[in-house]
Amino acid sequence: MNSPAFSALLPVILMIGLGICLAKLQWVRHAAVRDLSNLVFYVLTPALLFRTMMQVKLTDLDFAPIGVYFLAVALVFAVTMLVQGFTTLGAARALANTFSNTVMIGIPLMSLAYGEQGLVTLFTLISVHALVLLTSGTIIFELAAARQASRAGQADARGMGRTIAQAVKNSILHPIPLPIIAGVLYAQTGLSVPEVVDTPLQLMGQALGPMSLLLVGVTLAYGRVRGNLSAALRIAVVKTVVHPAVFLGCAWLLGLRGPAMAAMALAAALPVGANVFLFTQRYEVGEDEVTASIAVSTALALVTLPVVLTVLQRWA
Template sequence: MSAAIGYKLLAIMLIVGFGYLVGRLRWLGSAEAEPARVLSNAAFFMFAPALFFRTTARLDLAQLPWPMIAAFFVPVVALMGLNYAAQRWRRAERGLPAAAPAVRAITVAFGNSLQIGIPIAAGVFGETGLGLHLALVSVHALVLLLVATTLVELDLARDQARGAQRIGSLGAVLRATLRNTIIHPVVLPVLAGMAWQATGVPLPGPVDEVLQLLGTAVVPLCLTLIGMSLAYLGFPRSLRGALGLTLLKLVVQPALVWAVAWWVFGLRGLPLQVVVMLAALPSGTNALMFAQRYRAQEAETTAVNVISTLAFVATAPVWLWLLTVFSSVDGPALAS
């Protein structure tokens, strides 16, 4: 990897370290006051909705590279679903909360497409590759968080119905799921943004400026939250689960995306390289925000964020080397 990408990874870890220092020294209060959760709620209910609405309202659906989008999201969502199903099957025997399967699923699926993904795309693939990467990133959070939100709200509604001894009331479960999925700080801004985009009216300048300023707070806040959560919660007693999720994220997911993109969608050259590296990115900070929102697997998700980011230093060169080797048959070589 280039020095610029290395510096970006170092900057991310330093911000996480700063968050750890803030939590360790209790600058924002004791663990009982839950300052990390307060900041997480601010990100989830204030800053992230502004980002999602602005992104969706400005999205030009006609210009998106749909074959690339399908080649990435079909295998990623499929792996997400398989992971979710496996976790649901094992949840009862492990005594995990209802939201745990969806949290683990989004932790594996969601990559750090901004802080790490953009420098990788720009530094390795050049301007053309960066453009393709940004096209995928424009719908990355929207698709994966929508899927995860639907799954977790379905589980919570089912769990609530079971607690109220209404196990057979499928209609009640579906109604609760639909209501909680739509009236949600992720989904509602997306739907509102789509409705605005459909009107063809550009966002007024002052409104766009406000949304942009609010949205820029998401990245540094979430990185700081990783460190604070590590200070308050620590690593889980057993790292087996975190290491397993990290393996799925850094090895299994990019391999699956490569196979599906090549054999099913016929991607070659630069488009193939971009989707594989997007799939190979470490776990993104939105996964921790999601875990804290539903109070499930917070320590484990924090561990996956830290471990996968550190391990990416070793796995990224391997994927880039494999892509370079196959570039002679894929199409154009990687940008220098």
């Protein structure tokens, strides 16, 4: 089982390493990082999300395994927020502890480990993964930011109802949830997208993965990795060890097993997804720490994923 995990993870590590080299050679300067982040966050990400979600028929999806997955996510997220405090930094760490790299690593690894059946389950997760985690994550970030601003005297104290309403509004009028919602609504119309529009969306979506990983590497090169190594390692351990363990515990308590549950356990064991880094850039909190955690968790996954796959062979 070592070969599938290594084969799927090695290209990701190489892309991050290439980004580091680009920064070290000064081919991408530090001043350009913010602009590249805006390009990824405001252009490439919405294109991929809209194009993916506009092909989803909600009635065709089996959400039973997904429910257990998000139960585990909710538990890990909530405990992280309780430990870290209800702040934007706490939200960044909680999102990093629960947001898996389901596309760049998940798809090739799932195909090698569980074949077409595993991919169907993973694609069901991917269809709602961003919708659930990024939308709820945005609400948490907005609520935490409003709370911090109020405590710092930068905003008038507002009632909880008004704060939540503003957070929901900000979470919808946002470059992540908005294209997801638009894509889902468009999919239900049954209409096709003209090729002249679909082709640019496809090309931008294909550019997202490489650009995100290169951007992680560039930011990692300019960040203070050594000063954040301890915090990044804590996130990496929670993401690649604790998260799948919590999922398996939930599935065991509910008496659920089988290939679909094994596929979801593997998804929970994936390293931190690059979208978390984009959130830290947007909210300007924990950027170096989370960026380092993406690299550290990806490297750690070279050890933990083969172990998880071996355990799942017996468990499923």
